[in-house]
Structures are given as structure tokens and as C-alpha cells.
Amino acid sequence: MFEKEKLQELKKNQTDWNDNKVEKSLQRFPERKDEFVTGSNQEVDRLYTPTYLEEFDYDQDLGFPGEYPFTRGVQPTMYRGKFWTMRQYAGFATAEESNKRYKYLLEQGQTGLSVAFDLPTQIGYDSDHALSEGEVGKVGVAIDSLKDMEILFDGIPLDKVSTSMTINAPASVLLAMYIAVAEKQGVSSQELRGTIQNDILKEYIARGTYIFPTEPSMRLITDIFEYCSEEVPGWNTISISGYHIREAGSTAVQEVAFTLADGIAYVEAAIKAGLDVDKFAPRLSFFFNAHNDLLEEVAKYRAARRLWAKIMKERFGAKNPKSMQLKFHTQTGGSTLTAQQPDNNIVRVAIQTLAAVLGGTQSLHTNSKDEALALPTEKSVRVALRTQQIVAHESGVAETVDPLAGSYYVESLTNNIEKEAMEYIKKIDDLGGAAEAIDKGFMQKEIMDSAYEYQKQIENGERIVVGMNKFQVKEEPNEGLLKVDPAVGEMQKEKINQLKAERNNEQVEASLSALKDAAKGNKNLMPYILDAVKAYATLGEICGVLREVFGEYQQNVIL
């Protein structure tokens, strides 16, 4: 990219500038600190020039948007064609309440749905289970059976919206419910568009809503890949997630490294199950965080795209370019929000939105200002959605593709993140792959070390969080926070009782026993789960049968 001679001259000039201008300036105006680092503790130099990109090769390192290695984006025209999908993660209390919130969001110009489930649903317990007490409807909507799912999507045409569901261990059950609701609306599964998270490895690492041990969990996942490639071809069958890894305290490099290492494990499992890489890989998708260090985050997305393309092509021999494209959803960083002076969070979310868009995200959720305190109110969700709309329509950053390409700093950061992530991936390979590394607690410990380091930096004042450890005020009491009605648990229990009295219990029994037999063998479980769902077996009954056959995951407690 840069001529050798010119670079030599530039190096010399830069040394001169440093020895004369900079040294003189430093004597009069010392810098704010001795060492400058990014939000994830990568070292930051004073000035970036072409000397940082000596080996830079435009074709190899960047290429054109929509072409290998996809550094500049997965589509040729990016947001000039259409903006990213604005998708607010929502759900609380009952299906009825959440259905209202979805309709409100669609009226406000949101372009896709994103369903949050409560913890019992995510862990495969019905609302009337002893462990569900106090948790029903709290962090998302409670879904016990197809009945609830019918209410959740009532009046929402499933051939028109795309729906993302944050569901992992019981992903096949919720996907089956979605297919069944669509069928009742007269919509074929061939027409459905959406995503299930379905990423169990990061549950073991960072998020915690696992049910089954690793092996049967991987089987459930590859069963979904296989089933959807024929029956639900427009569905993203997994959203390989770095989001929660970052929230747990990882650095940007660790976020990329551990996410792609998980991705490698899924691809290997699917190939081992006999699937053709170019058949399932185009439906893999990713999910990343957006934190406050704007340029580091932009570099992170670009590095992840380039690295994944290389992995798919070189390691797995993918031929279809779509198999090499890292498409991703972004959510702004929940852990960056402060409970202090919550209005400031609107500004943080705006910066993070810019990062995601400048990094070429396919869809985005923006957090609301009150999320360090409670679930967001309708009003604060609107501001969060408006933030995306302002960046889309007013900021100008969506008018050209990958506008930060060629910045000496951004390209240099992109190279560094890719290089360091690759080193981690090698280490994980040496440990026997992601699943083994998780069993050994490798990722968990690395993340925890970063999280603790970050906390110490805040407490000793090396890192400033505005309103929290500097620029504090006496806090006003927060008013008007969203509260989930504690009666939701009782209401759900009542619904389950009614369901069990009304449904054909013989049919339920038959479908559950067929599922149990299939689980003991090696048939694809999706058709059996679909049958049980359609017979109105509850989520807890279906997961209960699978628990009996598969057992449960035991967490390796790492401090």
C-alpha cells in the first residue's frame, strides 16, 4: 500500500518530530497520564501513521464490501440499501402484557421483534415449579405452553415481521412453538424469518441459563441446524454470542476470541453430525456488545468479520461466500450503564450506537437509560429507539460504507485485535477446543481476571466513570420505574391448571413418551418436540422428559 522508500522517509520524519516538537511540548505541557489505554486496556500510542501499517495490503486485508474477507461489511451497499434492523429486546410479565409492548414498538417504527423470556422459561421450568417462585415474568415473558405463545403473537403477522428469541437450552421447544403459531395463522414455516440464540457454550461460560450437559446440548443444536435447513430455511439457527462474555467483564479481544472459538465448536459438531458446511453455515449468525470506546469497538467488529471469513475458508474449506460472512446483531453494553445520574446513559448509548453502525451491524438493540435500575419503561424505550433513528437519519454515518476504513488508528487496532484473538483461539485449540476449555474453566478465569482488573481501575481512579466515581451529585430518587405485578406467578399457575384440564392428556402422554424414546436414540428431535408442543404439552413437561434422559449440567465454579 505504501512505498518502501516513502515509509523510510516517514519513519525518519516521525522520529525527528518526536525528538524535537513532542519533547519540547511535553516539557511545557505534560500529557494527562503516562500510559494511555483503550476501554479494554490495549495500549494506545500518541499518533498513528502509515508506519503502523507497513504490511498493509488493501485487497488482502480489506477488499470490497460484500467480498472476502468482508472486513468492510457483508453487503456491497450496506446501509445505502436499507438501514440495520432496529430491534428492541422486550418482554415481561404475561404474554398479554408483552404482546401490547410489541405492538407499541412496531407502531413506533421498530422493524423486528426480539423476545425476552423469564428465567423459568429459559431454564425449562413451568411457572408452577418450586424453583420458579419469585421469578415468573421478572426478566422477560413467562411462556409455559403453546397457549401463551399464541397470545404473545396475537395480531402480529409472522410472515411480515422477523423475530429474534433469546432462548438457549430449550431453543428447540420455543422454535417449535413459533412454527406452530405460524401454522395457525396460515403461515408456512418456509416463510418464517428470525433468529434463536441457541448458543449453549456461552451459557456455560457467562450467562448461566444452561440445562443439559454439553454433549446432548450440542446434539439439540445440530438437530436444529439440520431441521431448519429443510423446513425453516429463512431462520438463523444460532446467534453465537459474545455479548454476555463482554458483560461478564471480558475485554474486546476476549469477546471476539471466545465467541469465534465457540463458533468453531458448533461448526465442528455439525460437520461431525454429517452436515455439509455450506448448507448450514450461511444460517449462523453472531451477537456482539457495543461498549464506550468507539474506535476500539469499530475495530472489533471489523476484525471479527475478517477472522471468521478466514476460519471458514481456510479451516473448514467452505466454498459458499455466504458461509464466510459474519452477520451480527449488536446490543449496547448493559454493564456500562450507571445507576447514578441515569440520564447520562442516553449519551453512552448514543456513542455505542455509533460504534455498532460504524462497525457494520445487521441489527441493533439500544438499552434504555433506566436499565441499571429496573426493566425499562415505555418512555425510556422510546428514547432508546429514537437514538437509533437519529443515528440512521441525521448523523450521516450510514450514507457511505465502512467510513472509518483507512484510518491508521482503526486499521492498526483491527490488526491487533485479530492477531490477539487468533492467539487465544490457538490456546483454546491446544486445550482441546471450546467445550474442553470451558470444562477446565479457562475462559471463565480469563474473563474474571479482566472484570476484577476493571473494577480495581475504577476504585483507584485510573478509570473514570462519569457520575459514578467522578462528577457525582446527590442523587434524586428514581420515580416511575417499571414494576412487574407480583400476581403474575399466580396468574400463570392458574393458566397451567386450566390448560391441563382442557387438553387431550392422552395425546400429551403419547407425544412425550415418543420424545423420550427418540431422545434415547439418535433421531432428530425437532419433529418430536413439535408434536408435543402441538398437543399442548408444557415447556416444563418437555424439558422434564429431556432432563430424565440427558441429565443436567454441573457448573464448574470458578472464582
Place this chain on the structure above:
Amino acid sequence: MDRPIRVLVGKPGLDGHDRGAKVIARALRDAGMEVIYTGLRLTPEQIVQAAIQEDVDVVALSVLSGAHNHLLPKVVELLKAENAYDEILVIGGGVIPEEDIPFLKEKGIQEIFTPGTPTTVTIDFIKENLKRV
């Protein structure tokens, strides 16, 4: 003091957010306390059992799922039933709205630490409020 302060750090309920619990556990350990971290998904019964078995001075509970009003008082109740509450300091932390704090204190949780609290504040509170003589 004849022995280090012993603390059980626990995650009651189904919540998987353990960053705060782990950071606190490490900070308490670095401050010279003996820390038992229980991992995820414990019932209040399991937590109380572990606290008694491990003979701890403090039970520190982290909840970010909104189930605090149910889970935290339950732990106190069970400790009382085991006659252990008089010797064990119970504190909580997590995403807990201001307006719920008076209720939790009334139920016997001595202090609630919300997001942004420096770990030193928690450490000092424990030292100053130990029930063990």
C-alpha cells in the same frame, strides 16, 4: 480477632449474572477474609445449609433478576428457623430499586449495595457490623 472473617457469597434463584458476586468474592478475599462462593442457582435452603455447615459470619447474596423481594427474606427466615440469624450478618446486592430497600431491611437484610458501590464500602460495612464477638 482470633480467626479471619468467613463469608459465604451466594447467588440465590435462577439468575445467572455472577460478575458482581465474583468481583465481591475476590475483593473480600483480597481484604483478608475467607470466602466461600457457591456458584449459581441455589435455593435459599441450600444457601442456609451451606452457611451453617461452613460456619460463616456473613452471608452476602447477589440478585439481578428482580426476585430479591422473594429470595432475600426467605434466607433470613430460614436462618432464624435454624437459630443462626443472631450470629450471621446478611447483606445483599444487585439491581435492586431504592424503593424496595426499606422492605428488605425490615425483613432482616442489614444492608443492600446497589450498582456502582465500591467494594471497599462493602468491606468496611462487614467489618463494622459483624455479629460475632
